[in-house]
Amino acid sequence: MEKALWRGGFVGWFASVLLRHRRWRIRYLPDKELLWRALYDPDHVYEDGTIRPTFFRDNRGGYSCDLARLSTEEQSRCGYAPSGWPKGAGLVAFRVGHVRESGSDVEHVPILRPPEDFENYSHCQFTAQLSRPDGELAMVERAWFQVQQQVRPVKNAEG
Amino acid sequence: MSAATLEMLPHTSLTWPLGATDTSAWDLSPLPSESTTRVDLCGWRTQWEPAETSSRPSLGIASIDQKSARVAATARAASRVLSNLSRYEGLLRGWDGYDAEPFDASLIHWARSLLFEITTRLLRADVAPDHLTSGPAPDGSIDVELRRGGRRLFFILYPLVERSEVTALEPGEPTILESLGEGSVERWIRWLVR
Numbered sequence: 001m002e003k004a005l006w007r008g009g010f011v012g013w014f015a016s017v018l019l020r021h022r023r024w025r026i027r028y029l030p031d032k033e034l035l036w037r038a039l040y041d042p043d044h045v046y047e048d049g050t051i052r053p054t055f056f057r058d059n060r061g062g063y064s065c066d067l068a069r070l071s072t073e074e075q076s077r078c079g080y081a082p083s084g085w086p087k088g089a090g091l092v093a094f095r096v097g098h099v100r101e102s103g104s105d106v107e108h109v110p111i112l113r114p115p116e117d118f119e120n121y122s123h124c125q126f127t128a129q130l131s132r133p134d135g136e137l138a139m140v141e142r143a144w145f146q147v148q149q150q151v152r153p154v155k156n157a158e159g
Numbered sequence: 160m161s162a163a164t165l166e167m168l169p170h171t172s173l174t175w176p177l178g179a180t181d182t183s184a185w186d187l188s189p190l191p192s193e194s195t196t197r198v199d200l201c202g203w204r205t206q207w208e209p210a211e212t213s214s215r216p217s218l219g220i221a222s223i224d225q226k227s228a229r230v231a232a233t234a235r236a237a238s239r240v241l242s243n244l245s246r247y248e249g250l251l252r253g254w255d256g257y258d259a260e261p262f263d264a265s266l267i268h269w270a271r272s273l274l275f276e277i278t279t280r281l282l283r284a285d286v287a288p289d290h291l292t293s294g295p296a297p298d299g300s301i302d303v304e305l306r307r308g309g310r311r312l313f314f315i316l317y318p319l320v321e322r323s324e325v326t327a328l329e330p331g332e333p334t335i336l337e338s339l340g341e342g343s344v345e346r347w348i349r350w351l352v353r
Contacts, residue, residue: 038256040255040256041254041255041256043243043247043294043295044255044294046292052294053294053302053313054294054295054297054300055296057296057298057300058296058297058298059298059317059322060260060298064257064258079256085256089256133326133334133335133336134328134334134336137326137328137334
């Protein structure tokens with residue numbers, strides 16, 4: 001069933017519906033699969049609008065993102081939680097392979113109701129902090145805005 | 160700005176022009192209506208006062224000594240980073256929309272001290288960075304980033320001091336990552352400005 005998911009068209013769509021219905025956890029994500037993470041905090045972008053390396057840093061592990069194939073731009077950008085995120089939120093895209101090149105991996109960890117109060121079947125997590133010394137910078141170089149953020153960057157300092 | 164920070168930062172006062180004796184280089188264009196320029200950065204006070212303007216030729220901004228311009232640029236940059244650090248103190252859990260950690264007061268205090276040391280060393284080296292910024296991360300750490308030429312230097316501060324590190328990047332060279340320890344700031348600022 002997982003193999004069918006990575007196919008395009010009707011077969012892939014049908015596999016995603018079936019997996020979601022059964023609440024199966026996907027065991028392996030191919031390198032080329034697209035991941036999304038919302039960006040709405042102005043502290044995560046430089047004044048020129050580019051992403052800061054801190055956006056990709058989470059030494060606690062379990063850095064959250066959504067598997068694009070199982071989500072929609074709008075849902076990932078606005079958030080699955082009932083509180084939602086601001087309208088100006090952007091969506092940063094990167095690939096599973098980029099995370100592996102930066103010294104971590106990605107696993108499918110769906111958020112299910114119950115025990116959570118909302119559901120996000122597309123939810124994924126980094127298995128560990130990026131271990132390459134320049135891992136965060138490498139991610140910044142490879143990532144791009146799927147949906148441009150509208151937040152105003154914080155006025156920072158340039159000498 | 161807390162009183163503690165004010166105490167921490169020195170007060171400097173520079174009077175403009177600094178040792179300018181060759182009046183032929185002066186710009187004689189009219190002064191702006193505000194003849195005194197002050198950059199007040201919560202303790203770092205840089206002040207230019209065209210003294211006795213009635214008996215001296217008017218001086219335009221173009222003739223400001225380059226050294227004082229570098230001091231002003233560094234001081235202005237440090238001031239903005241200081242105000243950003245104060246803002247991080249007020250960020251609550253989940254400030255990034257996910258589950259970001261709030262920032263420990265002691266970490267903010269440490270970042271301020273680090274910024275003071277960086278600024279002092281830059282002023283001593285008489286160098287203004289191209290870029291001096293700070294950035295918060297979801298795991299409760301804070302970056303202080305400097306750029307000069309093609310070099311980039313990140314001081315990454317974690318609530319656990321032992322985890323804090325320096326990342327240095329130079330085009331064509333491998334990335335350097337090392338723990339932030341005693342003497343690190345001096346050494347890496349020297350690397351940045353060399």
